Every structure is written in structure tokens, then in C-alpha cells.
Amino acid sequence: xxxxxxxxxxxxxxxxxxxxxxxxxxxxxxxxxxxxxxxxxxxxxxxxxxxxxxxxxxxxxxxxxxxxxxxxxxxxxxxxxxxxxxxxxxxxxxxxxxxxxxxxxxxxxxxxxxxxxxxxxxxxxxxxxxxxxxxxxxxxxxxxxxxxxxxxxxxxxxxxxxxxxxxxxxxxxxxxxxxxxxxxxxxxxxxxxxxxxxxxxxxxxxxxxxxxxxxxxxxxxxxxxxxxxxxxxxxxxxxxxxxxxxxxxxxxxxxxxxxxxxxxxxxxxxxxxxxxxxxxxxxxxxxxxxxxxxxxxxxxxxxxxxxxxxxxxxxxxxxxxxxxxxxxxxxxxxxxxxxxxxxxxxxxxxxxxxxxxxxxxxxxxxxxxxxxxxxxxxxxxxxxxxxxxxxxxxxxxxxxxxxxxxxxxxxxxxxxxxxxxxxxxxxxxxxxxxxxxxxxxxxxxxx
Amino acid sequence: xxxxxxxxxxxxxxxxxxxxxxxxxxxxxxxxxxxxxxxxxxxxxxxxxxxxxxxxxxxxxxxxxxxxxxxxxxxxxxxxxxxxxxxxxxxxxxxxxxxxxxxxxxxxxxxxxxxxxxxxxxxxxxxxxxxxxxxxxxxxxxxxxxxxxxxxxxxxxxxxxxxxxxxxxxxxxxxxxxxxxxxxxxxxxxxxxxxxxxxxxxxxxxxxxxxxxxxxxxxxxxxxxxxxxxxxxxxxxxxxxxxxxxxxxxxxxxxxxxxxxxxxxxxxxxxxxxxxxxxxxxxxxxxxxxxxxxxxxxxxxxxxxxxxxxxxxxxxxxxxxxxxxxxxxxxxxxxxxxxxxxxxxxxxxxxxxxxxxxxxxxxxxxxxxxxxxxxxxxxxxxxxxxxxxxxxxxxxxxxxxxxxxxxxxxxxxxxxxxxxxxxxxxxxxxxxxxxxxxxxxxxxxxxxxxxxxxxxxxxxxxxxxxxxxxxxxxxxxxxxxxxxxxx
Numbered sequence: 001x002x003x004x005x006x007x008x009x010x011x012x013x014x015x016x017x018x019x020x021x022x023x024x025x026x027x028x029x030x031x032x033x034x035x036x037x038x039x040x041x042x043x044x045x046x047x048x049x050x051x052x053x054x055x056x057x058x059x060x061x062x063x064x065x066x067x068x069x070x071x072x073x074x075x076x077x078x079x080x081x082x083x084x085x086x087x088x089x090x091x092x093x094x095x096x097x098x099x100x101x102x103x104x105x106x107x108x109x110x111x112x113x114x115x116x117x118x119x120x121x122x123x124x125x126x127x128x129x130x131x132x133x134x135x136x137x138x139x140x141x142x143x144x145x146x147x148x149x150x151x152x153x154x155x156x157x158x159x160x161x162x163x164x165x166x167x168x169x170x171x172x173x174x175x176x177x178x179x180x181x182x183x184x185x186x187x188x189x190x191x192x193x194x195x196x197x198x199x200x201x202x203x204x205x206x207x208x209x210x211x212x213x214x215x216x217x218x219x220x221x222x223x224x225x226x227x228x229x230x231x232x233x234x235x236x237x238x239x240x241x242x243x244x245x246x247x248x249x250x251x252x253x254x255x256x257x258x259x260x261x262x263x264x265x266x267x268x269x270x271x272x273x274x275x276x277x278x279x280x281x282x283x284x285x286x287x288x289x290x291x292x293x294x295x296x297x298x299x300x301x302x303x304x305x306x307x308x309x310x311x312x313x314x315x316x317x318x319x320x321x322x323x324x325x326x327x328x329x330x331x332x333x334x335x336x337x338x339x340x341x342x343x344x345x346x347x348x349x350x351x352x353x354x355x356x357x358x359x360x361x362x363x364x365x366x367x368x369x370x371x372x373x374x375x376x377x378x379x380x381x382x383x384x385x386x387x388x389x390x391x392x393x394x395x396x397x398x399x400x401x402x403x404x405x406x407x408x409x410x411x412x413x414x415x416x417x418x419x420x421x422x423x424x425x426x427x428x429x430x431x432x433x434x435x436x437x438x439x440x441x442x443x444x445x446x447x
Numbered sequence: 448x449x450x451x452x453x454x455x456x457x458x459x460x461x462x463x464x465x466x467x468x469x470x471x472x473x474x475x476x477x478x479x480x481x482x483x484x485x486x487x488x489x490x491x492x493x494x495x496x497x498x499x500x501x502x503x504x505x506x507x508x509x510x511x512x513x514x515x516x517x518x519x520x521x522x523x524x525x526x527x528x529x530x531x532x533x534x535x536x537x538x539x540x541x542x543x544x545x546x547x548x549x550x551x552x553x554x555x556x557x558x559x560x561x562x563x564x565x566x567x568x569x570x571x572x573x574x575x576x577x578x579x580x581x582x583x584x585x586x587x588x589x590x591x592x593x594x595x596x597x598x599x600x601x602x603x604x605x606x607x608x609x610x611x612x613x614x615x616x617x618x619x620x621x622x623x624x625x626x627x628x629x630x631x632x633x634x635x636x637x638x639x640x641x642x643x644x645x646x647x648x649x650x651x652x653x654x655x656x657x658x659x660x661x662x663x664x665x666x667x668x669x670x671x672x673x674x675x676x677x678x679x680x681x682x683x684x685x686x687x688x689x690x691x692x693x694x695x696x697x698x699x700x701x702x703x704x705x706x707x708x709x710x711x712x713x714x715x716x717x718x719x720x721x722x723x724x725x726x727x728x729x730x731x732x733x734x735x736x737x738x739x740x741x742x743x744x745x746x747x748x749x750x751x752x753x754x755x756x757x758x759x760x761x762x763x764x765x766x767x768x769x770x771x772x773x774x775x776x777x778x779x780x781x782x783x784x785x786x787x788x789x790x791x792x793x794x795x796x797x798x799x800x801x802x803x804x805x806x807x808x809x810x811x812x813x814x815x816x817x818x819x820x821x822x823x824x825x826x827x828x829x830x831x832x833x834x835x836x837x838x839x840x841x842x843x844x845x846x847x848x849x850x851x852x853x854x855x856x857x858x859x860x861x862x863x864x865x866x867x868x869x870x871x872x873x874x875x876x877x878x879x880x881x882x883x884x885x886x887x888x889x890x891x892x893x894x895x896x897x898x899x900x901x902x903x904x905x906x907x908x909x910x911x912x913x914x915x916x917x918x919x920x921x922x923x924x925x926x927x928x929x930x931x932x933x934x
Contacts, residue, residue: 315478
């Protein structure tokens with residue numbers, strides 16, 4: 001396999017510090033605007049917030065300097081900026097809900113989750129000094145992922161919220177094990193594919209000028225497909241189903257360099273989705289709500305109400321938005337979690353939404369850059385898989401809100417309210433930091 | 448494996464590009480349609496949730512937006528709601544807008560073209576958009592006096608400044624409180640609206656300008672008199688005034704009010720006929736002048752005109768091509784003659800202003816949030832239905848009506864009042880509608896007024912314009928003269 005031997009001595013740590021400062025400024029400014037428009041601005045409190053963020057950013061910086069000195073310098077600032085905007089928007093929703101007599105403290109809870117998430121990421125670079133260690137746990141990760149995925153189906157443990165059975169209740173707290181299963185599966189796929197890529201890349205019959213894999217090698221793909229379909233039907237979670245299957249197909253493609261896997265995979269998923277849509281009414285109604293969202297009877301039945309209200313919100317934001325705290329995002333159900341993108345579209349406008357999407361592009365491209373830079377096949381698959389996981393999750397949730405695909409219940413990484421998602425995504429950041437540290441480390445220093 | 452990773456990056460870029468295109472489509476291209484969607488309460492909140500300019504009478508806001516802590520941010524608030532309802536209308540999140548709230552909506556909401564520069568400077572300075580304030584021509588005291596004088600009787604009062612056309616008072620009765628419809632509790636507003644609609648006397652109807660039009664009765668004799676003066680008659684011209692006038696080609700006859708006799712010798716001057724409101728002489732005069740002449744004179748005073756003050760005024764109308772008998776009836780304001788109280792006030796105003804009729808208007812000026820005048824309405828001549836001398840002669844005749852004729856109840860001590868009573872048969876067996884139109888002071892008029900009391904109101908026994916409507920008109924004119932003297 002090809003490797004990049006480009007020796008980099010510059011670590012980019014100083015640039016990272018500057019970017020971290022920018023991210024902190026964005027977070028503090030956003031919160032200041034929210035407080036100002038809610039008539040809640042207290043400068044000493046904002047100063048405290050700014051101070052807290054500065055300490056956190058410096059802490060991250062120092063930890064990375066110590067434990068992953070060659071890690072990608074753009075990744076954490078981009079994530080921190082998203083996270084800061086998310087916290088401000090969630091706090092803004094608290095104010096909006098308070099105005100309607102609903103007492104919430106999503107903002108504070110989410111701040112706590114953010115700190116835990118950051119801690120988790122730093123723990124990853126402290127404890128996992130070499131990502132290759134993870135390859136040893138390939139099958140353990142596979143089993144953990146499967147268990148995590150199926151946990152919500154266990155009677156008494158799993159709970160169904162808003163139609164999707166993707167939650168488990170532990171000590172009265174709701175958790176989405178699927179968020180963590182996603183990471184476990186990426187590790188499993190990476191380990192499995194790096195070992196079996198030669199077999200899977202073997203040529204099969206040629207159809208329409210494209211070499212397709214041999215039917216006997218289709219086993220793993222069929223298995224993951226079946227799991228994805230089960231999730232879609234029994235957990236009523238099209239999002240996770242599409243996410244897992246998409247990650248697998250993408251990693252299969254990276255491992256085998258054969259486009260035919262993608263064609264076969266997407267074809268299988270499309271057939272499965274159409275079949276599920278026609279056989280199971282709850283899946284079918286999602287498709288109807290997507291395709292005919294604005295039809296009077298679909299809307300009045302409530303099937304597409306949330307989606308359409310989100311569209312109304314985004315439309316009212318227009319190009320520049322109403323301004324943070326000036327719009328009415330609270331008119332959309334779950335404006336702080338599933339529909340936080342619609343809230344951002346409304347208050348920060350198309351401009352703000354573009355900026356958010358661009359931050360995601362930057363994060364994902366850094367992951368891909370890491371995949372190209374790292375020498376080991378397992379690392380390439382892991383980094384590309386984790387990066388693509390973020391990209392696909394954003395695509396599924398934002399695509400759902402913007403009517404590109406049917407609406408599903410995934411969370412927007414780093415933005416949406418939710419602890420599981422926050423922890424899982426910072427975990428991904430930790431892993432990417434570790435891989436990129438090794439990818440960018442000069443040859444001579446490799447342990 | 449680097450090549451597929453690069454391709455995967457491109458796929459990721461394509462995915463994000465798709466999202467960006469979708470977001471652009473929603474937020475820019477489809478935004479107009481989505482914002483206009485009736486299911487989009489956000490549009491309602493935005494439209495109804497912005498600060499709206501006040502409606503001002505005599506420098507005081509009678510309608511304004513009060514900040515409140517609900518999704519709409521502002522509550523439309525009405526001081527003296529029932530008193531000004533006919534002019535201001537209501538502003539309801541359920542039933543929309545009426546009257547000034549509707550016609551001046553662009554200005555009140557701040558979206559009018561004339562407010563472009565204000566909006567631009569607000570954008571720069573970061574102020575939120577504020578609507579303009581609309582000042583009405585109404586005079587608070589005249590309006591108040593008119594409403595009190597009319598009381599609970601169904602009817603309307605319109606007072607105009609004859610020299611400008613400014614509407615000084617516009618009262619309709621019964622009225623309603625716009626606050627009932629301006630609330631933010633839609634169920635409550637809905638119920639209030641249905642209650643108002645269910646009331647038989649129609650409180651939502653503006654009888655002054657846009658209700659059912661009314662037969663003007665004897666007040667229409669002013670039009671016939673004006674036509675006669677133009678045709679060469681004068682106040683002393685003797686008219687044929689029998690006790691009973693036989694109508695050509697019919698078996699019916701016209702009698703005078705209460706079967707009274709106008710004159711012992713069947714002859715009577717134009718002035719006396721008007722003062723006594725003699726029916727037979729005017730019916731005969733109308734036939735002699737010819738309907739075309741009377742009709743043209745009425746048109747010059749505004750009949751048939753679609754006025755917008757800027758509230759839409761129902762055009763007053765006259766019969767088309769009446770035969771001789773119908774002409775006789777129409778000449779005394781019966782048959783198919785119909786007029787709004789505003790129309791009758793315009794007749795008085797035209798005579799008062801030396802024969803020049805000024806176009807009536809209700810909005811005096813519009814100021815932006817910084818109180819800069821951005822629109823100011825100038826008095827405008829609408830027509831010249833009479834020459835100065837004819838107008839003065841008719842004025843003298845009208846003074847006689849009040850001094851010694853049917854309109855004595857409108858007398859104001861020390862001031863000459865010009866007027867004309869009307870008692871219009873409704874043809875339905877109900878009591879007649881009672882009218883008084885007039886102006887004062889006769890030599891230098893500051894107010895022209897028309898009073899209509901439907902079916903004589905609550906008065907007992909025989910109702911006439913002189914008995915029911917004239918005292919109301921007197922009160923209104925007194926208030927206007929007092930206000931004029933005070934300012």
C-alpha cells in the first residue's frame with residue numbers, strides 16, 4: 001500500500017492555539033448575543049463563561065502538546081466552534097421555552113456533557129498511545145457494537161421515544177447506545193476489512209463493464225445489510241440504519257478500491273428501504289411525510305408537521321437570519337435537538353448554516369487527510385471511517401431537515417442537545433487526534 | 448488505499464454541497480412561498496408581532512401597540528374603543544383588519560414605500576422596524592359630543608369641516624369595542640366575533656359610510672332647490688303647492704306631512720316651501736325641472752361617486768329613468784333615492800362652502816417613528832355644484848328652516864344655523880328614518896353635519912327629523928363651534 005513519507009517537523013500547535021482563541025471568541029460572542037436578546041446579559045457572568053472556555057481551551061491545548069504533539073491542529077478548534085455555537089443556541093431555546101412557561105435547563109446540562117466529552121477525548125489520547133492497539137479488539141468491538149445496537153430492543157431496558165426505539169434507560173437516564181455502537185462498528189469494520197480486503201477485492205463476474213464481487217464474498221455485506229434492515233424495522237430508526245450501512249459500504253470501498261461494492265450496497269439498501277416502506281406502515285408513513293410534506297392532508301394528519309414547521313423557520317430566516325434570539329425557533333418541536341439545524345437556519349440565516357456546514361466539511365476533510373497521511377491500513381480505514389461517520393450523520397440529519405432525504409431521528413454532531421451524542425462524537429475527536437498524531441509524527445520519532 | 452479515500456472526500460464534498468443547495472432552496476428560492484403559507488403561524492406572529500404605529504386623534508393615541516409578554520409581543524390597545532371603532536376598525540389575528548387599520552396598514556406596520564428611508568436608517572442603526580403613526584382628522588370633542596347625543600339609538604352622525612373636507616366626527620350606532628376582536632386568545636375572539644355578528648342591529652356596520660344607504664327624505668329637497676336656483680328660480684319664486692298633488696298616469700297622490708296644507712291659496716315661495724318642507728310643491732318642482740336636471744345636480748354633490756376617505760364609502764344612488772310619477776316621489780327624497788349620512792353631510796358642506804364641495808378625508812397626516820411628517824393630506828376641491836350667489840341664497844333659505852320652519856330644534860342662541868330636516872318613509876311600515884343636515888354658523892361655517900336616526904330611534908309617538916335628529920345636530924355643531932373657538 002502507498003504511504004506518505006512527507007516529513008513534517010512543524011506541529012502547528014501555535015496555529016492551533018490561535019484557532020482555539022477564535023473558537024472561544026465565537027462561543028462567548030454567541031452566548032453574549034443570546035443573553036442580550038433575552039434581556040439576561042450580565043457581564044460578570046459572561047466573563048466567567050469566557051474565562052471557563054479559555055481554561056478549557058488552554059487545557060486541551062496543553063494536553064495535546066503533551067500527549068499528542070503532532071495531532072491535527074485544525075480539528076479541535078473547528079469542533080469547539082461548533083460546540084460553542086450549539087451551546088448558545090440551546091441556551092437560547094431555554095429562554096424561548098421559559099417565555100412559554102416551560103422550564104428547561106438544556107443549556108447547563110449540555111455544558112456539562114461538553115466538558116465530559118472533552119475529558120473523554122483527552123482520556124483517549126492519554127490512554128491509547130498507539131491506535132493500532134485497537135485492532136486487537138476488532139471482534140470485541142463488533143460484538144459490543146451489535147449489543148449496543150440491540151440493547152434498546154431488550155424489554156424493560158429499552159424505551160421508545162418519539163417513535164424510535166433507540167434509547168435505553170439506565171438509573172433513570174436515557175442513553176442512546178447506537179451513538180457508541182457506531183464507533184465500535186467503525187473499529188470492527190476497519191479491523192475486519194484490513195484483514196479480508198484481498199479476498200473481498202477478488203474479481204467476480206463483469207456486468208455492464210463493471211467487475212462485481214463474487215457472490216460467495218457477499219457474506220459480510222449481506223450480514224450488515226440484514227442488521228441495518230432490522231434496525232429500521234424494529235427500532236423504527238431509518239437514520240441509524242442508513243448510517244451504519246453507509247459507513248460499512250464506504251469503508252468497504254476504501255478497503256477494496258472497488259466501486260462495484262458501492263453499487264451493490266446502495267442497490268441493496270434501496271431495495272430494502274422500498275420493501276420496508278411498502279411492507280411496514282410506520283416506515284411508509286415516513287416516506288409519505290417526506291415526499292408530500294406540504295400536502296394539506298399529510299400536514300394536518302401531523303405526519304409532516306415538524307418537518308414543515310422547520311421549513312417555515314428556515315424560510316423566515318432567509319439569507320441573513322433573524323439574529324440570535326430574534327426569531328421563533330421554539331415553534332418547531334425539538335428545536336434544541338433534532339431540529340437545531342432549522343433553529344440555526346432561522347436565526348443565523350443561510351449564511352450561518354453555510355458556516356456550520358463548512359465547519360463540518362473542515363472536520364471531515366481533516367479526518368480524510370489523516371487517513372491519507374497515516375501509514376497503516378488499519379489507521380487509514382479507521383480515520384476515513386470515523387470521518388465519514390460524522391459526514392454521513394450530518395448528511396442524514398440535515399438532509400432530513402432540508403427534505404433531501406426522509407426525516408430521521410439522528411442527532412447533529414456537537415450541536416444538538418443530547419449527552420450520548422456529545423460523548424460519542426468527542427470520543428471520535430479523541431481517536432482522530434491520536435491517529436493524526438501518529439500520521440504526522442516524523443519517521444524517526446515513531447516508537 | 449489513498450485513492451479511494453480521496454474519492455470518498457469528493458463524495459463527502461458532494462454530500463455537503465447537496466445540503467447547501469437544499470438549504471439555499473428553502474431559505475432563498477422557496478422562502479417566499481413558505482412564508483406566505485397560511486399554515487405558517489410565524490408569518491402571523493411576525494406580521495402581528497411587530498410594533499405597529501398608533502392611530503392618533505387630536506395628538507392623543509387612541510389606538511396603540513402595548514408590549515406584552517406573549518408570542519405576539521404587542522397587544523393592540525384601544526382607548527375609547529367603541530367611540531372610534533367606526534374610524535379605526537379592528538386589528539385581529541383571527542379576522543384580519545378593517546377601516547384605518549386596514550387601509551393604512553402599510554404605514555402602520557412600517558412596510559409602506561414611503562417609509563423606505565426610515566427602514567434603511569433603522570437597518571443601519573440596528574433599531575427594530577417601527578410603524579408610522581396615523582393622525583386622523585377627527586376632533587375628539589366633536590366625536591364625543593356626537594356619540595353622546597346619538598346615544599343608543601341606531602343611526603349615524605357625520606360632521607365635516609366644510610372649508611377643507613376634514614371629517615370632524617364619524618359616529619355610528621350601535622358600535623362595538625375593537626378590543627373584543629384584538630385579543631390573542633383566538634377562541635375568545637372567535638366567540639366575541641360571533642356574538643357581534645349575531646346581534647340584529649349590526650354593531651360591526653358603519654352606518655355613516657358603508658351601511659345600508661337610506662332614503663334621504665326631505666333633506667333631498669336641498670338638491671332640488673339647488674337645481675331650481677341654477678335654473679333661474681329664486682327664494683321668492685312662487686311654486687304650485689296644492690294640498691294633494693295628483694301624480695300623472697296614476698291614481699295615487701302626494702300629500703304633505705300629516706296631510707297638512709302648505710298654503711291657503713295653493714301658491715308658496717320656494718323659501719317657505721323649504722322651511723315648511725312642503726311635499727307637493729317640491730314634487731311638482733322636480734317634475735317641472737325634469738329628472739335629468741335634478742340628477743345632474745345630485746351627481747355634482749357626489750351621488751354615484753365611489754369615495755375613499757380612505758375608508759371605502761358606499762356610493763349613494765338615484766333611480767334611473769323614472770317616469771313622471773316616480774320623478775315626483777324621487778324629488779322629495781323617496782322612491783329609489785338612497786344616500787349615506789356622509790353624502791348628506793357633503794350636501795351641507797358644499798352649500799356652506801360657497802358652493803365648492805371639498806373632498807372628504809379622514810387621515811390628516813402620517814409621521815414616522817421619529818415624528819417626521821412623511822405624508823400630509825391637502826384639502827382638495829371635489830366639485831363646484833353651485834355658484835357662490837346661489838349657495839348664499841340657499842343658505843338663507845336653510846337659515847329660515849331653523850329659524851321658523853321644521854328645524855327650530857337645531858337653533859343655537861346667538862348663532863345662525865342653516866339646516867334641513869328629513870323624515871323618510873321606509874316603505875316597510877316601520878317608523879320613518881329621521882334626518883337633519885345643516886351647518887353653522889351660517890355666515891362663516893365651521894361645521895357641516897348630517898344626522899340620521901333610524902326609525903326615529905327610541906322617541907315615542909310621531910317622529911320627525913325636526914324632533915329627533917335636529918337636537919342631535921345642534922349638540923354636534925355646538926361642540927364643533929366650541930372646539931373651533933378654543934383652538
